[in-house]
Amino acid sequence: MKAFSYHRASGLEAARQQAATTDAAILAGGTTLLDLAKCEVARPEQVIDITRLPGLDEITVDAQGLRLGALARMARVAEDAAVRTAFPAVAQALSLSASAQIRNMATIGGNLLQRTRCAYFRDPASFPACNRRTPGSGCAALDGITTNHALLGTSEACIATYPGDLAVALVALDAIIHLGERQVAATDFFLLPGTTPEREFALAPGEIITAVTLPASRAARRSTYLKLRDRASYEFATVSVAAGLELDAECRVATLRVALGGVATIPWRARAVEAALTGREPTPEAVREACLLAMQGATPRPDNRHKLELAPRLVARAIETLLWEERA
Amino acid sequence: MPSVTTLLTLSINGQDHVFEAEGRTTLLDALREQLHLTGTKKGCDQGQCGACTVHLDGERVLSCLTLACQAEGRAVTTIEGLAGPDGALHAVQTAFLEEDAFQCGFCTPGQIMSAVACIREGHAGSEAEIREYMAGNLCRCGAYPHIVAAVRRAAEGLA
Amino acid sequence: MTPLDPTPRRGDAGDGLGARLPRIDGRAKVRGAASYALDHPVEGVAHAVIVQSTIPAGRVRTIDTRAASAAPGVLLVLTPDSTPPLRAASTWTGEAPTQPEYRPLEHTIRYTGQQIAAVVAETLEQATEAAALLRVAYDREPAVAGMDDPAAGEGNPLPPLAIERGDAALAFAGAPVRLTAEYRTPREYQMPIEPHGLIARWEGDALTIWEHSQWLDGMARTYAEWFGIPFEKVRLISPYIGGGFGSKALALAHGALAALAARQLGRPVKLALTRPQTFTAFGGRAATRQVLELGATAEGRLLAIRQRGCNETSVDGVWIEPLSSVTALMYDLPNFSSQQHLVPVNTVLPFAKRAPGENPSAFGLECAMDELAYAVGVDPLALRLRNHAERDPQSGKPWSTRRLREAFAAGAEAFGWARRRMAPGSLREGRLLIGWGMAAGTYPVRRSPGEAMVRVLADGTVEVASSTSDMGTGAYTILAQTAAAVFSVPLAQVRVRLGDSSLPRAPVTGGSQMAGLMTGAVDKAARAAREELIGLALTDPRSPLRGVANTLAVEHGHLVPPRGEAPPLPIGALLTALGRDRIEALRDTLSENGLTPEDRYRAFTTVSSMRPPTDGDYSMHSWCAHFVEVAVDEALRSIRLRRIVTAFDAGRLYNPKLAESQIKGGIIMGIGQALLEGGMIDPRQARVLNNNLADYLLPTNADVPSIEVISVGEPDPHASALGGKGVGELGIVGVAPAIANAVFHATGKRVRELPITMADLV
Structure with a gap:
């Protein structure tokens, strides 16, 4: 790890100014930053610790919705009774993330800014080619082992998977990311790699996530997060699904929200599935057919074809679970 | 040159320790290399094994992904601080002994610190819950079933 | 025993061998006070x-x-x-x-x-x-990235490993039932949590x-x-x-x-070393590949096995992962042919990981036996009993002890195997496909000499010292128990020093030989010290017991005249009377292993003195039988273990509590091998891509179900001085095939390459 100077931010504005320089990094939970610094992927000269800034860790649930301060710890949000009732997908996504220790450390804002687990990205000494790390250097993953790489939202420049859980729930439930005054829809916050994979988030230099809000809705209240992985715990998702459902008086689908994790370069909103079921009666056949659209447009690679099969099935499982709950 | 050290005061196991640290020095390396509190172990240094688990203000965290500077003004508890001042073992330590919840013993300090927190958090209600909430502490000797038994036993004793 | 006499009698387990005692090094470990390197x-x-x-x-x-x-x-x-x-x-x-x-x-x-x-x-x-x-x-x-790299070729034959017993080709060709399958295991890493x-x-x-x-x-x-x-x-x-x-x-x-x-x-x-560096700074288990051809009668009696296997080695070194080690001796098999190649690739030289050889050997054989069971329509356990070997078919020697039948019976009973229905997919609970699988395992008894010092001090305590090491095996505790038994003292009065090359010598703590050889050495030294004590007590002019009796017993830390001629004398009191601060004896077991004092240095600093399991009149091995239940989500294909029962014969257990822990540890490492672990090697850089503990997946607590282990062993007088056989490696052998067989029973899908993941079941 390269040496850096440690600064405890005196205020949000000061932190923004300090963070605006190219060689500065914001430290919140530290679980991503220190990990990447040890891999030599992050090489900050200055680290700005914002964890002691007051007023940024509140969790508020009211009739309008949910507001999560950017510095709220994952564990606290996951355990919050009101969040669990009104936004179960959010609480479940957090509970299924990482480990109890990391959930005590990591913050909501920091969690969203996780970087990919692409092995080629994380090993600059062995694999100099990485467009995400060094624009224009190439992509070592394209011809490498791609079991954990993305099928959706990929480009010639990058096929790295977005690894997080929370963001998948946020994208499904139409969250808003607050960057101080500026607000960005969660669906717009995560950037497709395209030709500029180095730009991962809609975040200008010096901008700091201050809060995340989610509008209250029946689909949010009737939501779930499912995570599929080979290891029973403490593993990134092979496939994950966040889904929210609202039925109308005739038991047709009034609202459906579906997003996928583990299969795309960003938390992936599966709008084709939503559209196929909205307004329809969710018969088993209809659900199955709609879920087949989850991976529409996917580009599988030799090592990750199984996700083409598993993702639609997990979406179906999520919708079935919500239907079962709704009818119960 | 940013490689300057600052004088840091950390409260560890109820005692203040003053030492020179760099900004990048992790709490784990500070404990082990500077303060000679070597009960806390380095198993991966990447947040992937749980061997370095300590408590920060009573909550379990990974000391390998915590900067020493971040711990300033907060209460750090390590395995050395768990037993009573008279050397009496904590209920979780006793339960680990009785249930043979370790073999080589290397992951044990982290397991025990994690278990103490797991019980305090209210996550020791069933075997399944203990397994999930202790999943962040790897044990290569495979003492897991005995760790679960020890956490149950200690949780019942502390209840 | 009466309430007035709470101290166990000699011959009881008490604090001696066979007692179910907690680790004496445990207190240091739970306090973080145990000093690692x-x-x-x-x-x-x-x-x-x-x-x-x-x-x-x-x-x-x-x-x-x-x-x-x-x-x-x-x-x-x-x-x-x-x-x-x-x-x-x-x-x-x-x-x-x-x-x-x-x-x-x-x-x-x-x-x-x-x-x-x-x-x-x-x-x-x-x-x-x-x-x-x-x-x-x-x-x-x-470079050659791995054995599947087209540039790797067939590798080099290894003639010393070839076995030709009977005429396997002929017998296979004429067999009424024939099956052929290829089994593969990836590079696996030891990954102790201490880097x-x-x-x-x-x-x-x-x-x-x-x-x-x-x-x-x-x-x-x-x-x-x-x-x-x-x-x-x-x-x-x-x-x-x-x-x-x-x-x-x-x-x-x-x-x-x-x-x-x-x-x-x-x-x-x-x-x-950093954690990633531990993936290449030394060798893990070599990747292996083996084709097995099984020929059998319509009833499932084995007629022939032909085995063609290979393992990876480095370009500049030889590592052999012997794939025939279980195949050659597990079943009554008249015709057996085995050949193995070594495929040099650009890797660090592979090395030993828990049960090298036996582990991948059993994976192939025990999966193939399950396949044979289905080919002939015979219950997998019944098939194994039908092919039970009454003596070692390879060496022709009788088994020293082989309580494998008892292990099958005890494991099957505890598991409820008799209720199993043969057809794959026949057990389900809602969306879960339930599978029951079983497999057998074995590990040889290896023997080397040991050396130990036992000291009796004036305060009545006993010290044991040897350079052998305790990596979680329980050496501290069982060696204390060994000395405690000889002097009939409580464990708390015994101190054990290990893990220092300045102490008396010991061979490698590997091959599951430590407990057997070191209890033997400590027992010998302790008896020698006891004899010296008794001799001094009977003959030294300063001894209060001089002339009192012709013999003395040592009970509860006292010298006891056999017919109550005088009150029992505490050992410490005798030493004080003699003006001695200690009695000590340094003993080795070189002669028991056919060696002389001149062989001492070489015997302990190389493995040249390690005796194979068939050295002598018997073939000596530990045995086990695993029964596992898996649940596979019908749609999502995730595999979770639900319970495991393992019955094993490792001879006499010196401390069942600790031996059971070690067996469970082996089983859990086997779970990782079956479902999670495998090096992912980049084909261009020949680099282990998943060189960290987030990507090379060890089992977590959440992956491990309830595990019941049952010892069916009895003392084996040929295997070691005090009757134990090897424990440490036994537990992992056979776990992966038992799980693979259970996955087949659940899903009807036969996966012959480890690890078995969701991707394999889609």
């Missing part, structure tokens, strides 16, 4: 960090050290150009070196992750940063090394030979080891570098 405080220590190659083959052309050397705190940069050669050491098998020199850093690159440089600095942070500043230029050459590292300190020409060690004497010899100093000038200290599983038996290149740097700097050096 890198925990030792050493004044003025400098920190070393290793740099590994990023290419698989070629040469280091140059290493630009300027930025690193100029970085703050840097004391020394070692590169192939700047590092003096050491003397070559003989091998662990006892062969003389073929070259005069040993270079821990070389220009020639044979695998990705080979160490090519080291940086030493005042602090760990400084050394780490400076190591990343080295600029290495390579001349790259073509490798050491502290080296020179005082004059004496070298002290604090390093985790499964073999104090073997590693001390290597360091002595490397640096051209007498064995006695090296002191290796390793009281606690954070897990080994085969990976901590040898002195390794980074150890040489740390000692070299310490000598060059004139100050102690601490070197810790």
Whole structure:
């Protein structure tokens, strides 16, 4: 790890100014930053610790919705009774993330800014080619082992998977990311790699996530997060699904929200599935057919074809679970 | 040159320790290399094994992904601080002994610190819950079933 | 026993062998007070960090050290150009070196992750940063990434491993039932939670090394030979080891570098490998591949097995993962043919991981037996009983003890195997497909000599000392129990010192031989000390018991006249009366192993004295039977274990509590092997991509179901002095095939390559 100077931010504005320089990094939970610094992927000269800034860790649930301060710890949000009732997908996504220790450390804002687990990205000494790390250097993953790489939202420049859980729930439930005054829809916050994979988030230099809000809705209240992985715990998702459902008086689908994790370069909103079921009666056949659209447009690679099969099935499982709950 | 050290005061196991640290020095390396509190172990240094688990203000965290500077003004508890001042073992330590919840013993300090927190958090209600909430502490000797038994036993004793 | 006499009688387990006692080293471990290699405080220590190659083959052309050397705190940069050669050491098998020199850093690159440089600095942070500043230029050459690389070819035949028994080709051709299948296992890594590292300190020409060690004497010899100093000038200290599983038996290149740097700097050096570096700084289990052809009668009686296998080795070394080790002896098999090739690839030389050979051998055979069971429509357990071998079919010798039938019976009963329905997919619970699978396992009894000192002190306590090591096996405890039994004292009165090369000698803690040989050595030394005590008590003029009786017994730490001629005398009181502060006896078991005192050094510092399981009149092995239940989500294909029952025969258990822990540990490592673990090798760089514990998946607590283990063993008088057979490696053998067979029973899908993941079941 390269040496850096440690600064405890005196205020949000000061932190923004300090963070605006190219060689500065914001430290919140530290679980991503220190990990990447040890891999030599992050090489900050200055680290700005914002964890002691007051007023940024509140969790508020009211009739309008949910507001999560950017510095709220994952564990606290996951355990919050009101969040669990009104936004179960959010609480479940957090509970299924990482480990109890990391959930005590990591913050909501920091969690969203996780970087990919692409092995080629994380090993600059062995694999100099990485467009995400060094624009224009190439992509070592394209011809490498791609079991954990993305099928959706990929480009010639990058096929790295977005690894997080929370963001998948946020994208499904139409969250808003607050960057101080500026607000960005969660669906717009995560950037497709395209030709500029180095730009991962809609975040200008010096901008700091201050809060995340989610509008209250029946689909949010009737939501779930499912995570599929080979290891029973403490593993990134092979496939994950966040889904929210609202039925109308005739038991047709009034609202459906579906997003996928583990299969795309960003938390992936599966709008084709939503559209196929909205307004329809969710018969088993209809659900199955709609879920087949989850991976529409996917580009599988030799090592990750199984996700083409598993993702639609997990979406179906999520919708079935919500239907079962709704009818119960 | 940013490689300057600052004088840091950390409260560890109820005692203040003053030492020179760099900004990048992790709490784990500070404990082990500077303060000679070597009960806390380095198993991966990447947040992937749980061997370095300590408590920060009573909550379990990974000391390998915590900067020493971040711990300033907060209460750090390590395995050395768990037993009573008279050397009496904590209920979780006793339960680990009785249930043979370790073999080589290397992951044990982290397991025990994690278990103490797991019980305090209210996550020791069933075997399944203990397994999930202790999943962040790897044990290569495979003492897991005995760790679960020890956490149950200690949780019942502390209840 | 009455309430007035709470002390156990001799012959009871009490605190002696066979008692179910907690670890005597446990208190130190739960307090964080057990001192592992890198925990030792050493004044003025400098920190070393290793740099590994990023290419698989070629040469280091140059290493630009300027930025690193100029970085703050840097004391020394070692590169192939700047590092003096050491003397070559003989091998662990006892062969003389073929070259005069040993270079821990070389220009020639044979695998990705080979160490090519080291940086030493005042602090760990400084050394780490400076190591990343080295600029290495390579001349790259073509490489072979693994045995499936088209460039790897067939490999080289290994004639000594070939077995031809009967006429397997003919018998197979004529067999009414024939099946052929290929089974594969990937590179697997030991991954103890304590990463490798050491502290080296020179005082004059004496070298002290604090390093985790499964073999104090073997590693001390290597360091002595490397640096051209007498064995006695090296002191290796390793009281606690954070897990080994085969990976901590040898002195390794980074150890040489740390000692070299310490000598060059004139100050102690601490070197810790990073977790990713532990994937290539030493060898894990070799990847294997085997084709099995089974010929059987319509009733499932085996007629022939033909085995054609290979394992990976390095381009410059030989590692054999013997694939026939279980195949050759598990069943009554008249015709057997086995051949094995070694495929050189650009990897670090593979090495031992828990049950090398037996483990992949059993994976192939025990999956194939399940396939045969389905081919002939016979219950898998019944099929195994039908093919039970009454004697070792390979050596022709009788088994010393083989309670495999009892293990099958006890395991099946506890599991409820009789209720199993044969058809795959016949058990389900809602969305879950339930599968029941079973497999057998075995591990040979290996024997080497041991040596121990037992001391009785004037305060009545007993000390045991040996250089053998306890990496979680329970050595401290069972050796204390051994001495406690001889003197009939409580365990609390016994102190055990292990893990220091200055203590009496011991061979490698590997091959599951430690408990058997060391209890034998400690028992011998303790009896010798006891005899001396009794002799002094009967004859020494200062003894209160002189002339009282012709013999004395030792009970509850007292010398007891047999017919109550005098009150029992505490051992400590006798020593005080004699004016002695101790009685001690140093004994070895060289002669029991057909060796002489002249063989002592070689016997303990190489494995040349290790006796195979068929040395003597018997064939000696431990046995086990695993029964597992898996649940596979019908749609999502995720595999979770629900319960495991294992019955095993490891002879007499010196401490059942600890032996059961070790068996469970083996089973859990087997769960990882079956469902999670496998090196992912980049085909271009031959690099282990998942070289960390988030991507190389060890089982977590959440992956492990309830596990019941049942000992069906009885003392084996041929296997060891006190009747035990090997425990440490047995538990893992057969777990992966039992799980694979259960997955087949659940899903109807036969997966013949490990690990078995969701991707395999889609």
